[in-house]
Amino acid sequence: MNAYVVLASFLGTAVEFVEALTIVLAVGVVRGWKSALSGMFTAIAVLVVMVLILGVPLLQIVSLHAFQLVIGILMLLFGMRWLRKAILRYSGLKALHLEDKAYNEELERQREHAKNTKQMDWFGFATTFQIVLLEGVEAVFIVLTFGLAAKSLSSAVVGSLIAIVLVVMAGVLFRKPLAMIPENTMKFIVGLMLSGFGIFWVGEGIGVQWWHQDLSILVITVILLIVSLAVIKGLSRKSQTAPTINKTMGEQL
Amino acid sequence: MKAILKTAIGLIFDDWWLAVGLVLSIVVTYLAVSAGMEAQLSGWLLVLLCVGTLLLSLGVEYRKKRTK
Numbered sequence: 381m382n383a384y385v386v387l388a389s390f391l392g393t394a395v396e397f398v399e400a401l402t403i404v405l406a407v408g409v410v411r412g413w414k415s416a417l418s419g420m421f422t423a424i425a426v427l428v429v430m431v432l433i434l435g436v437p438l439l440q441i442v443s444l445h446a447f448q449l450v451i452g453i454l455m456l457l458f459g460m461r462w463l464r465k466a467i468l469r470y471s472g473l474k475a476l477h478l479e480d481k482a483y484n485e486e487l488e489r490q491r492e493h494a495k496n497t498k499q500m501d502w503f504g505f506a507t508t509f510q511i512v513l514l515e516g517v518e519a520v521f522i523v524l525t526f527g528l529a530a531k532s533l534s535s536a537v538v539g540s541l542i543a544i545v546l547v548v549m550a551g552v553l554f555r556k557p558l559a560m561i562p563e564n565t566m567k568f569i570v571g572l573m574l575s576g577f578g579i580f581w582v583g584e585g586i587g588v589q590w591w592h593q594d595l596s597i598l599v600i601t602v603i604l605l606i607v608s609l610a611v612i613k614g615l616s617r618k619s620q621t622a623p624t625i626n627k628t629m630g631e632q633l
Numbered sequence: 634m635k636a637i638l639k640t641a642i643g644l645i646f647d648d649w650w651l652a653v654g655l656v657l658s659i660v661v662t663y664l665a666v667s668a669g670m671e672a673q674l675s676g677w678l679l680v681l682l683c684v685g686t687l688l689l690s691l692g693v694e695y696r697k698k699r700t701k
Contacts, residue, residue, distance in 0.1 A: 589672035
């Protein structure tokens with residue numbers, strides 16, 4: 381057993397598992413645990429099958445960049461859509477739909493969804509499936525790279541297993557505190573996170589070299605947060621002064 | 634797959650500006666990388682373009698609400 385390989389593999393894969401965990405937890409809270417966990421376990425099953433069938437040649441067969449680009453685009457589409465809706469909601473513009481039939485239908489649908497959180501939500505399933513599959517492939521690449529380079533695959537596997545156990549334990553601990561965050565806030569956070577991850581992966585897929593690698597996800601997410609908060613403030617102020625919007629808001633109240 | 638397709642199509646019809654803007658942001662960054670732009674700088678270009686797209690989309694939505 382090579383202690384250096386165990387540590388390197390642990391640190392490398394722990395980053396990937398933590399990234400996957402944040403999305404799984406957030407999606408679980410917002411869209412229900414059944415869909416979030418089903419997506420996660422399906423991705424793990426696909427990953428296990430891929431590793432069992434392809435084994436070490438996986439490194440040559442799977443194009444990580446193509447994988448990152450496709451999943452990155454999907455994450456960006458999902459995330460930006462959520463973020464845009466959350467900003468509109470917080471700035472009061474989304475509330476303009478209150479008198480619309482479509483909004484009432486959506487409200488009813490969401491109420492129904494809240495009642496039946498045990499029902500399968502395919503959006504939640506797809507989101508966690510993608511993130512776990514991508515992070516899992518990256519983790520497998522790390523294990524194989526470290527393991528083969530140091531000629532100690534078992535040490536790399538042990539390192540990643542320790543990482544997975546610790547991350548799962550952290551997930552169990554954080555599950556309840558996360559569930560206490562209001563739903564709209566959580567949707568805003570998920571929108572920010574998915575957009576941040578999406579931009580990062582799209583960049584990786586097209587050959588961008590990110591500043592301090594995965595740390596850039598945090599920087600991108602903070603940039604998006606600052607811009608979003610500034611836009612919410614600006615739009616709220618504007619919609620309070622705009623006569624037509626005020627009129628509509630007044631009618632609602 | 635159905636959920637992914639629905640969301641992707643939903644995004645395009647829900648907000649045309651956001652969908653087109655994101656696709657353009659990716660294409661422009663890809664072209665910049667291919668043209669030899671510094672790999673780290675092109676990352677921030679992508680962030681800038683995506684943020685710009687979000688602002689454009691929100692601006693269009695605000696104008697729509699204002700003229701209603």
